[in-house]
Amino acid sequence: MSEPASFLDAAWGKSTPHAPVWLMRQAGRYLPEYRELKERHGFWRMVRTPELAVEVTLQPIRRFPLDAAILFSDIMTPLPPMGVDIDFAPGPVLAEPVRTRSDVDRLRVPDAGELAPFVADAVRLLRSESPVPLIGFAGAPLTLATYLVQGTGTTEHADLRAWLAREPETAHALLDKLTEVTIRYLRTQVEAGAQAVQLFDSWAGVHDVAGYARFGLPYAHRVLDALAGTVPRIYLAVGSSHLYGRIATLPAEVVSVDWRRPLRDCRAELPGLALQGNLDPGLLLTTPELAVAGAHEVLRAGLGGAHIFNLGHGVLPGTDPDTVARLVDAVHEFPRTEGDQQP
Numbered sequence: 001m002s003e004p005a006s007f008l009d010a011a012w013g014k015s016t017p018h019a020p021v022w023l024m025r026q027a028g029r030y031l032p033e034y035r036e037l038k039e040r041h042g043f044w045r046m047v048r049t050p051e052l053a054v055e056v057t058l059q060p061i062r063r064f065p066l067d068a069a070i071l072f073s074d075i076m077t078p079l080p081p082m083g084v085d086i087d088f089a090p091g092p093v094l095a096e097p098v099r100t101r102s103d104v105d106r107l108r109v110p111d112a113g114e115l116a117p118f119v120a121d122a123v124r125l126l127r128s129e130s131p132v133p134l135i136g137f138a139g140a141p142l143t144l145a146t147y148l149v150q151g152t153g154t155t156e157h158a159d160l161r162a163w164l165a166r167e168p169e170t171a172h173a174l175l176d177k178l179t180e181v182t183i184r185y186l187r188t189q190v191e192a193g194a195q196a197v198q199l200f201d202s203w204a205g206v207h208d209v210a211g212y213a214r215f216g217l218p219y220a221h222r223v224l225d226a227l228a229g230t231v232p233r234i235y236l237a238v239g240s241s242h243l244y245g246r247i248a249t250l251p252a253e254v255v256s257v258d259w260r261r262p263l264r265d266c267r268a269e270l271p272g273l274a275l276q277g278n279l280d281p282g283l284l285l286t287t288p289e290l291a292v293a294g295a296h297e298v299l300r301a302g303l304g305g306a307h308i309f310n311l312g313h314g315v316l317p318g319t320d321p322d323t324v325a326r327l328v329d330a331v332h333e334f335p336r337t338e339g340d341q342q343p
């Protein structure tokens with residue numbers, strides 16, 4: 001590799017000599033050192049103890065030459081201070097879903113300082129310990145509402161869509177509170193030193209264009225707009241290419257694309273935006289050779305504009321860390337210079 005790949009350059013829309021690479025869920029269950037720590041401490045304690053959150057954030061950075069670190073936390077982290085009781089099994093499970101107007105009225109909107117002081121501490125520690133830029137993150141309001149209304153994240157979401165249609169005013173009241181909390185939560189991370197932010201709208205894709213335009217877009221817009229002029233903003237919505245016409249209007253620098261369509265097809269629909277993605281995480285469950293071949297496809301499709309290499313969604317639990325190592329090297333070895341596009 002001639003020059004190091006710069007994550008922040010690509011996030012600001014510059015075309016880099018190599019694609020920088022990080023992986024959603026790069027810290028987590030596929031790493032034995034993560035499983036060992038979780039066995040000892042449990043998930044919430046790891047999230048809430050800055051030294052443990054720092055350790056888990058850095059585990060993948062020590063193993064692989066990744067170009068960015070993502071804070072170890074969860075999109076659910078700002079919800080308990082609002083008065084929501086959440087456990088992980090392994091996905092989030094709420095003691096009581098939020099469905100009525102009085103459920104929504106009871107939710108608190110805590111001050112920034114109250115929201116997650118341990119997150120601000122972890123970010124500050126990471127800024128002195130991490131050799132690579134640090135990405136902060138939050139869940140987008142509609143995705144957080146998905147968990148709050150359903151109580152889990154595991155259905156077809158028809159009940160959420162029915163609830164939105166039946167109770168639009170209650171839904172807007174809930175989304176409004178979640179938007180304010182998310183803005184405070186992300187500003188806290190940026191003020192503590194996060195160098196980029198990713199807004200995870202993981203479940204936006206289950207809505208039709210009109211539903212997204214009504215309940216997703218305006219709130220994601222407000223969150224991203226509140227961070228204007230600070231750090232590059234990455235927006236992720238899985239299974240959502242039917243929404244790209246709307247997503248293109250968001251005040252973000254980067255859109256994270258899932259594995260369903262080649263990046264070159266997405267560029268035309270997301271003009272002026274850097275693209276992040278989009279290897280199928282399922283390919284990392286095959287062989288290093290197939291994963292690397294898939295990465296080359298993605299890298300070729302990503303030419304023609306700024307590209308941050310990532311998966312289309314998170315690393316899956318059964319992934320072999322050696323395959324991840326081969327993948328990261330393959331991305332760094334791929335030149336993005338014009339006329340020299342084959343690995």
Ligand SMILES: Cc1c2[nH]c(c1CCC(=O)O)Cc1[nH]c(c(CCC(=O)O)c1C)Cc1[nH]c(c(CCC(=O)O)c1C)Cc1[nH]c(c(C)c1CCC(=O)O)C2
Pocket residue numbers: 023024025026027028029038043070071072073074075076088090091092137153200202313314
């Ligand atoms: C929907 C969502 C959640 N959490 C998150 C999202 C958005 C991203 C996406 O769409 O996948 C975001 C998240 N969750 C976690 C991170 C840490 C940083 C990273 O490495 O990417 C991030 C960025 C840790 C975690 N969050 C969770 C774990 C697993 C806990 C365990 O060890 O069992 C980790 C490492 C628990 C969790 N938390 C959530 C789910 C669905 C689960 C189930 C297990 C899983 O998908 O890994 C909610």
